[in-house]
Amino acid sequence: MFPAVDVRQVSKRYGSLQALDGVDLRIEAGEFFGLLGPNGAGKTTLINLLSGLARADSGQLSILGRDVAAQYRDSRRLLGVVPQELVFDPFFTVRETLRLQSGYFGLRHNDAWIDELMHHLDLTDKADTNMRRLSGGMKRRVLVAQALVHKPPVIVLDEPTAGVDVELRQIMWRFIQRLNREGHTVLLTTHYLEEAEALCGRIAMLKRGRIVALDSTQNLLNSAAGCRVRMRLSGELPAVLAPHMIERVGEDYLLALSSYPALETMLMQLREAGLTVLEMSLQQPDLEEVFLRVVGKA
Amino acid sequence: MKTSFVTLFYKEVLRVQKVAFQTLLSPILTAVLYLLIFSHVLEQHVEVYPGVRYTAFLIPGLVMMSVLQNAFANSSSSLIQSKITGNLVFVLLAPISYWEFFAAYVLAAVVRGLVVGAGVYLAALYFAQPAMDHPLWALLFAILGSALLGSMGVVAGIWAEKFDQLASFQNFIIMPLTFLSGVFYSIHSLPAFWQDLSRFNPFFYMIDGFRYGFFGVSDISPWFSLAVVAACFAAMAGFTLALLRSGYKLRF
Numbered sequence: 001m002f003p004a005v006d007v008r009q010v011s012k013r014y015g016s017l018q019a020l021d022g023v024d025l026r027i028e029a030g031e032f033f034g035l036l037g038p039n040g041a042g043k044t045t046l047i048n049l050l051s052g053l054a055r056a057d058s059g060q061l062s063i064l065g066r067d068v069a070a071q072y073r074d075s076r077r078l079l080g081v082v083p084q085e086l087v088f089d090p091f092f093t094v095r096e097t098l099r100l101q102s103g104y105f106g107l108r109h110n111d112a113w114i115d116e117l118m119h120h121l122d123l124t125d126k127a128d129t130n131m132r133r134l135s136g137g138m139k140r141r142v143l144v145a146q147a148l149v150h151k152p153p154v155i156v157l158d159e160p161t162a163g164v165d166v167e168l169r170q171i172m173w174r175f176i177q178r179l180n181r182e183g184h185t186v187l188l189t190t191h192y193l194e195e196a197e198a199l200c201g202r203i204a205m206l207k208r209g210r211i212v213a214l215d216s217t218q219n220l221l222n223s224a225a226g227c228r229v230r231m232r233l234s235g236e237l238p239a240v241l242a243p244h245m246i247e248r249v250g251e252d253y254l255l256a257l258s259s260y261p262a263l264e265t266m267l268m269q270l271r272e273a274g275l276t277v278l279e280m281s282l283q284q285p286d287l288e289e290v291f292l293r294v295v296g297k298a
Numbered sequence: 299m300k301t302s303f304v305t306l307f308y309k310e311v312l313r314v315q316k317v318a319f320q321t322l323l324s325p326i327l328t329a330v331l332y333l334l335i336f337s338h339v340l341e342q343h344v345e346v347y348p349g350v351r352y353t354a355f356l357i358p359g360l361v362m363m364s365v366l367q368n369a370f371a372n373s374s375s376s377l378i379q380s381k382i383t384g385n386l387v388f389v390l391l392a393p394i395s396y397w398e399f400f401a402a403y404v405l406a407a408v409v410r411g412l413v414v415g416a417g418v419y420l421a422a423l424y425f426a427q428p429a430m431d432h433p434l435w436a437l438l439f440a441i442l443g444s445a446l447l448g449s450m451g452v453v454a455g456i457w458a459e460k461f462d463q464l465a466s467f468q469n470f471i472i473m474p475l476t477f478l479s480g481v482f483y484s485i486h487s488l489p490a491f492w493q494d495l496s497r498f499n500p501f502f503y504m505i506d507g508f509r510y511g512f513f514g515v516s517d518i519s520p521w522f523s524l525a526v527v528a529a530c531f532a533a534m535a536g537f538t539l540a541l542l543r544s545g546y547k548l549r550f
Contacts, residue, residue, distance in 0.1 A: 014550070051391055054550045073393035081391055087384035091313045103305025104392035146388065 002065030004029045004154045004185035005050065010059030012045055012209075019045040021209040022059070027187060027202075029064070029153070032180050034200030034217070035189045038295060041206040043189045044084060047158050051081045063154055077105060080152035082143050082160045088131040094118070094142055095127045098149055105150035117145045120175045137168045144172060154185045161192060173199065197221075197287040205294050213294045220290050226258045228283040229266070238273040241266060252279070303398040306389065310376060310406030314413075321372070321410060326417040329364045333357065333422055336482060347484070347515050354428035355513075357419065358436070359481035362443065362508040364418045366501065369411030369444035370451040370472050373403045377455025378464050390549065396542035400452065400535070407448025408441055415440055428512050435520055436511025439527065443504035446531040447472070449538045456547050475501045480509075485517050500530045 005027040012020040020042045027033045035043050048054035049061055052072055060067065066074040089097060095114065102110035118124045121141040126134060131142065140160070147155060157176070161169045177199070180186050190196055196203060196217070203220055205213040213220060232252050237245060244255040244266070257263055263282075270277065314321045337353035347355060380386035389399070430436070450472070458464040479501035485493050496502045497518075507523035510516035516523070542548070 048550070052549065053387065053390055055545060073395070076391060076393040079391075083384075083387055085384050087387060089380070089385040089388070090383070091316045096312070100305055100309050101388060101392075103308070104302050104389065104394060106301045106393070108301055 001029065002062070003027060004031065004064055005033075005187060006060075006062045006065075007046070007050075008060045010046070010049060010056050010061060012042075012049060012054065012057050018209050020049070020056075023206075023209070023211055025204060025211065025214070027185060029185050030180070030183055031202060032177075032186045032200050033188065034196040034203040035187060035206065036193065036196055036203060036291060037189075037206035040208075042209040043206055044158060045209075046206070047081065047156055047187075047189070050156065051079055052076060077150065078152055079154050079156060080147035080150065081156045082147040082158060084158040084162065086136060086139050086143070088134075088139050088142065090130070090132045093128050093130055094123055094134070094145075097131060097142060098145055101146045101149045107150060110149065113151065114145075114149065117148055120171075121145055122171055137164050140164050140168065141172070144175075148179070153183070154187070155179065156187045158189050159191060160188075161190065161195065169195075193287040193291055203287075205291065207295050213290075217287070220294075221285060221287065223290060226256060226262070227260065227285065229255045229257060229263065229280065230283065231255070231280040232278040233270070234276040234278060235274075238269060238275065240269050240273075300398060302392060302394045303402050306394060306398065306402035307405050310372070310402060311409055313376060314372065314406070314410050321368075322414055322417060325364050325368050325414050326421055329360045329418040330421050332360055333425055337425060347513055350428075350513060351426055353426040355509075356482065357422045357426060357428050358509040358512045359505055360422065361415045361418045362440065362505050363476050363479075363481045365411040365415035365440050365444050366447045366476055366504065367472065368414040369407040369447040370454070370468070372407040372410040373448045373451030374455040374458070374464055374467070375451075376406075377403070377452065378458050378461065381455070381459075382461075386548070397539060400449075400539055400542055403452050404445055404448040404535075407451055408444040411444030411447070412440060415444075429514075430512055431514035432511045434511070436508050438524070439504055439508040439511065442524075442527045442531055443508070446500070446504075446527065446534055449531065449534045452538050453534075453541060456541060459547075475499055478502075479505045480517065481505055500526060503527050 003026045005025065007023055007025040010020055010023045011018070023042070023046065035046065037043050045054065049056050050063065050068060052068055052075070055069070062068060063075040063078045066078060068075045092100065098114045098117070099110070102114065118127055121144060123138070123141055123145065126138060131139065134142065144160065155176070160172060176186060188196065188200060200217050202216050203213070204211050228246070230249070230252050237253050241255065244257060246254045246256050248254070255266070257266065267277070333353070333356060336356055340352050377386070380389070454464055454467040458467060478496065479499050480496065485496045485502065488496065503518065503523035503526040506516045506518050507520045507527065510520040
């Protein structure tokens with residue numbers, strides 16, 4: 001079985017900027033995959049190469065085994081892309097826009113699916129409204145519907161929730177998660193790391209056109225070993241624990257521990273110092289921490 | 299026929315229809331104003347072909363000028379608008395080949411050119427009723443001419459990055475070539491130098507061949523004009539297809 005997305009030794013240069021530098025990436029069918037990286041890391045370039053909006057200088061890209069250059073008709077039919085920019089055609093209504101997009105993909109009679117898409121994205125009331133008259137959030141929903149109008153097995157979402165409200169985000173993620181459960185592969189780029197953490201099974205991190213981390217979300221979180229402890233004590237923090245302190249927040253101390261067993265050692269040291277723990281909470285490492293560490297180090 | 303090509307063509311025609319006041323009625327009004335003024339001023343002073351009133355002579359020229367300018371405007375303005383607003387991405391993401399892209403934009407340009415041309419012709423009948431000796435010749439030149447200008451419009455729309463770049467293409471290339479092509483006169487009324495120069499203007503052959511369809515008289519053999527226009531279209535189509543295939547200014 002072919003991988004949903006297969007990227008092999010892909011490089012792309014724009015003038016003096018090396019946008020992608022020998023990228024290898026394999027996303028299996030059915031995955032919910034996150035592509036993270038700071039601005040200018042090469043995420044959108046990679047998506048543009050996959051979708052045919054740009055051409056690679058070297059290397060190969062394929063969607064479910066179809067080469068994006070040699071078999072572009074097949075590969076584009078297998079791919080649905082939600083672009084980052086809020087673009088629309090001001091001449092048409094929502095329904096006309098979706099019918100035209102269906103036609104571009106060779107589908108003449110697609111109204112049943114168009115109606116279903118509009119229903120799931122809460123667009124039914126706006127079906128006959130001109131695109132110009134829609135709010136930004138509504139336009140974003142139409143972009144999602146356009147990407148899904150031909151039922152692509154691979155869906156690429158390039159920062160789909162940038163600048164959209166919480167309600168729309170929830171509507172969108174419910175629908176995308178449903179599609180993923182039904183077998184669609186999802187490739188997501190986002191700046192909202194909590195979104196990636198909650199949704200993606202695997203994550204790749206890009207920096208300056210190179211992949212600097214690629215693993216399951218859980219393994220990436222585990223790689224940020226240890227935990228943070230916030231606690232209030234009956235007295236001052238003993239000197240032996242000072243190297244662990246990150247900061248003092250009011251009466252509380254925030255400490256970083258290398259592992260959970262280190263917690264037991266810390267409690268023993270507190271008892272030896274004659275101190276009592278008045279309040280304590282443990283904080284798990286999150287993806288933001290991992291991201292900052294990986295991207296900062298690379 | 300391929301659904302994707304038909305849809306892109308239909309989208310282009312639907313766009314024209316949605317703004318028909320600007321894309322169809324406005325150029326018809328402009329041509330009628332030309333007719334009104336030039337025929338009023340020159341009717342009594344100029345006779346280009348024996349026994350043909352100047353107003354009747356002028357009508358085919360104005361019709362063809364409108365056909366050509368609107369064919370160019372259609373593909374060029376649609377493409378630059380789509381590029382600037384970013385919605386061209388929906389076409390570029392779709393499994394549409396470069397020749398389907400070309401055919402859809404050029405065919406839509408031909409349709410707009412012919413509709414505007416028919417409108418100008420019908421409106422002009424109020425002022426004079428020119429003969430129509432060879433309607434198929436007129437139609438052939440109108441189709442080939444608008445296809446050539448539609449193709450040029452695709453090139454201009456792809457090349458231009460701003461509306462003023464497109465306007466310069468229109469003002470410094472298309473307008474002079476159409477005005478200096480015998481719309482308002484026969485090249486036999488020009489000094490020898492300008493007559494010779496006119497023969498290098500492909501628009502002259504389009505207008506002259508089109509006018510032959512009306513009066514059965516032309517400055518140049520219609521077969522020769524047909525060969526020139528067909529060759530120009532073939533060359534321009536080849537160039538445009540090569541540009542689209544390379545992804546120039548479309549796929550980075």
